[in-house]
Amino acid sequence: MNKNTIDFGYQEIPVEEKKERVKNVFDSVAGKYDLMNDAMSFGVHRLWKNLTITKINPQPREILIDVAGGTGDLAHRFLKRAEAVRVRRGGESATAYICDINDQMLLAGIDQIKNKNNISRVCGDAQKLPFPDNCADVLTIAFGIRNVTDRQSALTEFFRVLKPGGRLFVLEFSTPEDKNLRKIYDTYSFSFIPKIGNLLAGEVESYQYLVESIRRFPSQNKFSSMIETSGFSKVSFRKFSGGIATLYWGWKI
Numbered sequence: 001m002n003k004n005t006i007d008f009g010y011q012e013i014p015v016e017e018k019k020e021r022v023k024n025v026f027d028s029v030a031g032k033y034d035l036m037n038d039a040m041s042f043g044v045h046r047l048w049k050n051l052t053i054t055k056i057n058p059q060p061r062e063i064l065i066d067v068a069g070g071t072g073d074l075a076h077r078f079l080k081r082a083e084a085v086r087v088r089r090g091g092e093s094a095t096a097y098i099c100d101i102n103d104q105m106l107l108a109g110i111d112q113i114k115n116k117n118n119i120s121r122v123c124g125d126a127q128k129l130p131f132p133d134n135c136a137d138v139l140t141i142a143f144g145i146r147n148v149t150d151r152q153s154a155l156t157e158f159f160r161v162l163k164p165g166g167r168l169f170v171l172e173f174s175t176p177e178d179k180n181l182r183k184i185y186d187t188y189s190f191s192f193i194p195k196i197g198n199l200l201a202g203e204v205e206s207y208q209y210l211v212e213s214i215r216r217f218p219s220q221n222k223f224s225s226m227i228e229t230s231g232f233s234k235v236s237f238r239k240f241s242g243g244i245a246t247l248y249w250g251w252k253i
């Protein structure tokens with residue numbers, strides 16, 4: 001790969017174009033994003049997000065930044081779980097900031113959030129987060145990091161905004177190792193997902209990009225090393241659904 005180019009799905013494009021191209025993808029799918037998520041994954045993304053929240057174990061008073069948070073699905077689940085603990089044990093409510101580069105995605109989620117008091121939406125780039133140093137207890141990014149142009153600099157930003165003792169959780173698609181599962185998964189992704197995208201959202205190219213970008217994402221071991229390179233300790237990961245998705249985590253110590 002040329003130093004001045006970067007992957008955009010299976011295409012190589014100039015580095016400076018990626019941000020705009022990714023923005024166009026999510027502009028086109030924003031209105032149908034949640035419906036498509038359910039249709040493409042048969043609702044399994046909900047299970048992966050719930051498993052992620054169980055691993056985080058949200059607590060009252062905690063401050064979450066959900067980067068590339070889109071319509072706010074994960075932040076909503078975080079607050080709900082923290083509130084359930086608060087009702088049992090008392091304390092202050094948790095707070096969540098949904099940060100996304102795309103205002104259309106943030107707007108698409110605005111009606112879904114029931115308790116609007118402890119949740120804020122902020123338009124911002126993962127590579128240059130609009131938050132001060134050492135301000136968050138938990139930082140999540142679900143199905144967002146693979147869209148970021150410079151992932152290493154985004155991980156360094158995540159480290160900067162987390163408090164000492166804060167935790168990072170990255171949920172991302174990955175490629176299953178099992179040959180048979182990979183065959184089924186490839187057939188499904190390349191033959192059906194763009195068709196479902198066309199049927200439900202009138203979009204083929206955006207969903208083609210989403211499928212291709214998953215295949216270009218680094219392996220679990222490589223991505224874990226990138227997390228460590230940004231300063232995180234005790235980095236580990238867990239595969240979901242045979243490795244179709246992976247949850248990575250690390251601590252700022």
Ligand SMILES: C[S@@+](CC[C@H](N)C(=O)[O-])C[C@H]1O[C@@H](n2cnc3c(N)ncnc32)[C@H](O)[C@@H]1O
Pocket residue numbers: 022026067068069070071072073074099100101102105124125126127141142143144147148149
């Ligand atoms: C596949 S969606 C995931 C949304 C949500 N996290 C979820 O799990 O449903 C990816 C999101 O990443 C956002 N995104 C892409 N590049 C970004 C960047 N550089 N900084 C912040 N958000 C970004 C997109 O606008 C989009 O909302």
